[in-house]
Amino acid sequence: MRRYVVIWNRNARQGAAADEAKVELKALAGDSFHETESFEDACSRLEDVSDEDLVIVAGGDGGISGIIHQLHSGFARPTLAVVPLGTGNDFVRSLGYPPDPMAAIAAIRANQTADVDVVQLEHDGQSQWFINAAVGGNQRKVEARVSDEVKQFWGPFAYARGSLEALPEIEKYHLHLTLDDEAPLDLDLWTLTIANGRTVGGGAEIAPRAKINDGLLEVTGLQGEGLIDLGSIAASFLQGAYLDHEYVFHRQAAKLHLRSEQEFEFSVDGELIVGREFSFATLPQAQSMIVGPDFAQEPRKT
Template sequence: MRTCVILNPVAGALKNADPIRERLERLKFERFCVTEQPGDAEKFASEACNFDLLISAGGDGTLNEVVNGIAHGGCNAALGVLPLGTGNDFARTLGVPNGLEAAIEQIIAGQIREIDLVRVTSDQVRYFVNVSSGGFSGVVDEKLTPEMKRTWGPLAYLRSAAAAFSELRGYATRVALDDAEAHELDLYNVVIANGRYVAGGIPIAPEADITDGLLDIVLIPERGPADLAILAAQILIGKHLSSDAIVFQRARKISITSRPGMWFNVDGELIGNEPA
């Protein structure tokens, strides 16, 4: 099996590529690519479309780039995941072990399954496998810097949320599911989930199934501070889907426009604030 490994050498607590490369030799890779700047992982993946297995060694951002390289390149390679980042949220949904050696063993075992891939069409076309969100969470991602991730680790997501809270605002939003008639809502946040976790393990879509062909959609309408505090506590333990403070739906397709435009991310990476 022709294998290409794509490593982000500064993902999570990593400092350089050499020690990790030595540990990855067991994968018997033919090509080993090390990213130096944003966009490299996507480029490396698109250039390796004739390989049988592409392995993303990094965090959710690295994985998203590899997924987009595969999707835009029309690649039929299998995708392997080595969770080396700060959040590693999609790896949690997949059941990938936290330890590197155990994760390598899982890839060597060679069990392959099909999963859903989600396409976002806005001012550009992007793909994701985990979660896309807009509104307040987009502002949070705008505040989240690489330095914050390195300093705070998984707590960086809470740190950036605290920094963004003063900018919490509502969005007049039109939401249409599966080409049905659009509904207008005043929302703080929109979450479109394929995977189950965000922000280092928060179960935002605890019942999501990455093989069912459906998106788990969580809409958070404008609420008072007390209601939001209760909702935040419910979300942290994955008990919010039945709450009156949210709107929860499943659909194959969702269309969103808002005033002002929501900043959206895919798998934690900002993509813009155009209708999607």
């Protein structure tokens, strides 16, 4: 018999919608409703779950990705559901329902599932699993200009606004990039995004063609020679057509290897990773998840 296990981040968003969702989830899970104070506390609740359980993660993108990492580090593989309580709530936007707690409850009750891709990152001799996106390059300089208030006012355009404000301070990186088994590429990029999901930064569609169950990563980099070119890219982003811009590098790949001439930073679902060499690979349809009515199914990989 399926057991409902709820991991509720006590430090996440509050409000009427969250309160209503909490009441619903407590009724659904009973004694398996856990309010957690820390990531370690949340992980401890996974120790006795089984493949037949439904684990409901109520929190932000970082917490969801952390649970994914723990499960794929050797725990059981239960079906997951996401109740968005963070400020960005980006991954849930790829699951076919709005970033709203009660929309998530409706999806859980409908019990439609899909097997979605997980991304494995190899860095500094260690493996890390994540679910949405790794945004690299000048990410911290952009994020420093995207406060919660800016996200609330600008919505999905907050990331583009932050990028424009950061233009005078950002730097270019010389990268060696190998996609699948192709010949290596030498690229000079301002930013590089490795995306499984579509959005970052609270709804900014940085990978609008991404599908989380096609076995492919969306690889996007910003090129160009200076602020004028980057401003042009930002304008095309606001118009919803930036992947076709002449200074945007865009490819799809199942795996990639990256080497940087200088230290390179990735924000991996909110966690900062710094280094010079990284390998990414998809684990196709490796995680069963609750999805909403607008989720687009892909054929099962064989």
